[in-house]
Amino acid sequence: MSSEAPVGLAIMEKLIGLVMIAIGAITFYVTYTNLGSAPNPVPFLAAGVILAVLGFLLLMARAGEKEK
Numbered sequence: 001m002s003s004e005a006p007v008g009l010a011i012m013e014k015l016i017g018l019v020m021i022a023i024g025a026i027t028f029y030v031t032y033t034n035l036g037s038a039p040n041p042v043p044f045l046a047a048g049v050i051l052a053v054l055g056f057l058l059l060m061a062r063a064g065e066k067e068k
Helices: 007-033 042-060
Strands: none
Touching (some): 007 042
């Protein structure tokens, strides 16, 4: 048996990582440019950064590799 993950799984992992980066960046940007709109913008800024970082980690992760 092969120890590698299916190709479709690896591709979807990368695509979801890209989508999370985009959503995090958009959330951060919109909140940062409209700081006066929200009574407390810090949770929204933090959520944007966290989403972007998690998306980056998904993008950089290697799917399905096992050590021998």
